[in-house]
Amino acid sequence: MRMQWWRGLGANARNGLQVALGVAGVQLGVGLAAGAQAGLLAAGGAVCVSLLDVPNTPARARRRLLPAVPVAVGVTALLAAVRLLPAGLAQSLALVLAVGAIGGLGQLALAWGARGGALAFAGVLAAVFALSGPAPAWWGQGLVEAAWVGLGGVLGVAWSLACARFSQTHWQRLALADALAATAQVLRVRAPLFSGQLSPGPQGLQVALQTDAAWAAALQTARDLLYGLDPERASAAQQRWLQGLIALSGLRELLLASRVDVELLGHDALGLAWRAELARTLGRMAEALERLADVTRQDGPVPEFSAELWRHDLAGRLAQATPASLPGAGPLPLDVRRPLLDSMQVRLGDLLDDTAALADALAGRPGARVSLRDWPPEALSAFQSPEGWAPAALRRHLHLDSPVARHAARAAVSYAGALALALGLGLLVPWAQHPQWLMLSVAVVLRGNLAQTLARRNDRLVGTVLGCALVALLAAWGQPWAWQLAFFVGVGVAHANVNTAYRRTAAAATVLALVQAHLLQPDQGLPLAERLVDTLLGAGLAWAACYLWPHWERRGLPQRLRQASSLLLAQCQAVLHGQLDPAGQRAQRLCRHQLQAVLDELVASGLRSRAEPRYAQLPQAELQSMLLHAHRATALLGAVQQLRHRRGAQLDPERAQALLAQTVAQAEALLAWPAPGAPDPEPPASLPDAGLTLWPRHEASPDLTPWLQRRLQLLTLELQWLAQALWRLRQP
Template sequence: MRLLHRLPAYALNGISVALGIGLIQFLITALAGHHAAQLALSGAVCASLADVPNTPARTRSRVPVAAALSLAAALTVALLDPFPIALGFGIGAIAFVAMMTMAWGPRAGAVSFAPILSLVFTMAVPESSVSAWELAAWNAVGGAAYCVWSLVGSAVLQRRQCTLSLVMAMRSIADLFHLRAAVLSPDPEAAAENMKRWLAGEAAAADRLQTARDFVFAASDSPAARRNTSILLRLIDLRDVLLASRLDLDLLGDDDAGHAVLNQVAAALARIGDALGEAADAVRDGTVLVVTARPVERLFVDTPMAADDPRIRLLPAVAGRLTNLNDDVQRIQSLLDADPETPVLSRTELQSFVAPEGWPLGALADQFSGTSPVFRHAVRSALALGCAYFIALASPWASHPHWLVLGVAVVLRGNLEQTLSRRNARVLGTLAGCVVVLTLASLHSPVLLGAVFLFAVGTAHAFVLQRYWLTASAATVMALLQAHAVHPAGGFAITERVADTVLGAALAWAFSYVLPSWERRNLPAALARTLKELSGYAALTLSEDAADGIQPRLARRRAYDALNALSGVVQRTGAEPEAVRVPVADVARVLDHGQRLMAHLSVVRMILSRRGGELDVAETARALGEARAALSASLALREGPAEPPPSYPGGLSMLPIEAPADDVMPWLLRRLQVLAHDARCVQAAANEAVAKARRR
């Protein structure tokens, strides 16, 4: 039981899916026989693709759509099966419709594959074994039965999934502490790799924070919901403060004394990350956390720097940021066992941070354009799957054309980077799955094969976003066993399966270059969005009456989302042909200075909220107004030749004499000056990136 309690959300979801499929198989076998049960399982398995860790409302919105698309695909294939040429065009049409569902964004990802898998399962059914309408009817029964199960499972697991989503968000921020500590490593050879890991960690944290928002903020009001909400809101702020820990550290230099300070900062960040990880374990296990003090105030008492070294003036500011981080983590720890506090935002306001749901037709209509990546991928998929089918008809093993179609469908993604990643994992996973099925084939035990099938269903479902090679292995076992159960006389045909997988991966790779959506095409829009969102967040943060309300928080999230989207561009373009890649160095500079800008704004926000009473009102208003005007002029793309980036105004000579604890006003003025500099650097890098992209 303790082991079950520690299972992550995706594992619990996989177990739930396997139990649901097993129950449906048992009931329909008892009521209508083995063959009917196998036909119904096709509909159930396809519907289960959309049953991911989610709230009951979101499950109710997605699983029936996957079941309906699965039924439509099954009926289409069954009716066209006697006409091989027409079936090829029907497969292309199904692929087009399936991929166009991506117009609704990531929430349609699992739904989009349901009709593809359904057409593969339907093609595996022998033509003479059942009529098209009977096949569709059992598919509908299986899909409907799984819809009922998914709602029951989602309701039962709702509370636990909500807790685990918060745990995963806490762990992702704890990981960011360790990744930020690694970035501070003075080893130049590790710098590039550590920065890549940091960007990947930032993207993972953004996804997990949004998942936690969708669970926690949508929960009904209760003491537990208020506690979780308070923790999550503080966690979101903590990510913001962590970003500020990087500021000014480049002024420490590259000598032994500078490295010694960096190592102390890195060690402190790692300890704070460990404390947050302990809090995540306590939330997961429902245990009382023994809070241990992790002081950071005395970090630089034994610094090797000389007393007259100007860098000494920087150390109190760095220590202050680490103290703030440590205090924020301890506040999160204290929330675990204290009476729930009233969150700063109401339950109604929190709904603005929950990802949209539903299927508005306007989103689909907007994608019917030759420049739309969704439309281009839908056409590409239709051509690829149709060609795969016709190639399979001409191959020596034409009795299993659905395997080649499946091989192309699971590998071909919306961009080349994901396709290449899926290609290698798919081939390796299929080989491993075939070895498993070869071992099982000699046992001749229907009960054992049925148990392995259910285990494969759960494993393939659970690990699709975690370890795709494992999903590929389990899916191979599942597909081979399902095809064998529907048509035992067809055998397992392992050699053909491997050949189809290799050929399918090659076809998917080749079709990635058909109607490609290179990242360069959308770079100007991505950069313009980034600058717009940075400008909007800066305007709210630098306003004289800035408050910790809903609008600044929404603006901050939009700014982070824009930066994460730009980071994805850099990651994906690395797999593209060199001639069409975006200018990575310039986009990386936009990201670097954009994150610095967010960090500056975080520091300004903390000064205004925590020490605003110590500031001169008139001077603060004047400085904030000048900074707003400077950022408004800087954060916009400009036509014409790109301007060179401005010189850096924030060197050691600009450090205030007084420590921040004694007089914070000079530190605020310096922060605003450096903030304006980074805004101009963002603009310069963005203009240069757009100019280079258009010249290629």
């Protein structure tokens, strides 16, 4: 019971607390052994390493953290050497050039993604720490300071790896719980689309896409933590979690296909009544997944669900909705719509079955559908986020048309300009004595695109004001021990909220900077006004820098569209031509995973583009149309996949194979990307809907081939609309 508060902490809060304890331990330990100055330098190295510390497995954490140590040591040594130059214009110019190089070269690390951004900021923070203390008296002192920073970084890595090993099962459990909760949220968003309360047009699509993006992020975090497990070495609980996550990913595939044909039930009283009952079933599934998320988070007993009872309840509620019990005549009579309702009831039944099977997998009950033998570690690793620092990823961005290279150039100019301005202000006004703060403000606000920069600017300004107010209260209290405690608490709060609530991180970072300045030079007072002015100037400089050699979202659109088209074609081939064995299922799921990542990036790109100048914005209507038809096509592919996988025995083999081969050929023709330099051909005109709003009526026949044919015809129609949308987006 005494540790319940610790087990109840979220992953980010626990990670932030561990970072704060690690930094405190490094500073106190080194400080007691070698003096307070050495302790502060070592703590700076540990803080630089902590920027890359996220909930992770020990193996992935080791590859992620180690590069921060040479970066922090190198930056400290470089700036120490520059500060050994005689004070004056030459030294100031050398500092400006060094900071520009640190910023520009560091931002090239964005070629490795988000972890590269953390590595780049480790260099910036090392520069801030190096410029915060007095200049070294001779070169040997500079090397000693760099060595203390390196020792702190090594100790920080060791602490982080120990925490990763200690907290691994806790993070895995929380990540799975978050993925379950995110799936429940998706079901709650899908329910209004089923019931007709939310239009399936652009508004409903936007809500669904944003929820799907959060869903995908939660699933990816869980995959990164669980898919690297070796089933033979994993504990019984970890094996259950791994089975549960694989089952949850399969449930996701089925859920994506569940929305096909919902609108065709109609908007009259009878159709809306049916749709309301289907939506109510989704709500019950969401409640079940939320219960599973709660018991997983609390490590409690897993409840057992009966899919048969759910199915019986759904059938009873649908049977009560009859024309006699509802006013208003529908557009189609009951007997025409009944086959479609039966089809949707079967698909929802599959979802109910998979939800109950998911609970069985999490509980470790016998007869679980997911077998870890079908999902070996080498197959699961393909679904994990890339880790490490492959040089090839950097080489791809060493050209002037790369958004990473352009951002690095902007960073170099803006960092150097901010430091030059701060040094100039220091000559004019007596209170501007921390030039590194202005550079730091630019570094934390300037992002790779205008939308994120504006969001960071606002959060930074508000957070700085809050942080200054907290430090003023701390100074009024006047307890000496509180300053050191505030530093450690600030480290933890800043780290825990950097990716979720940056305003809190900005407030904590302000406390850190002001407390550090007070600890290093307690006789110079609290530079609250300087901090506020530096933040205001830095935010303005970062905002202006976004217009320097910009790489608007429009420039990256052709590459993303080509990736989406290529991956959608690969998905068509995997689903329509793929085998139905476990290897084929893994290949189909991997294609779907890669395609979803590109579609999510297109959604994010469209949202970011809205903050850009009007002349540079993406064509929102065309992009929304493309995304709408791409998601409808993937939903139809999911429906075909489930039909082949679950009810393949009810298909005519020869006719089904002919239909599948014909659809693949049509997809290859529609999704073919024009060769470089070749004229962009006009897309084929969309065929009229030749009765595709209707559906097969074969209540007495077990043959489901007509349903497969209808799905494939609808898929071809969606691909034609998609080809038109892609063609419009490719036009200058």
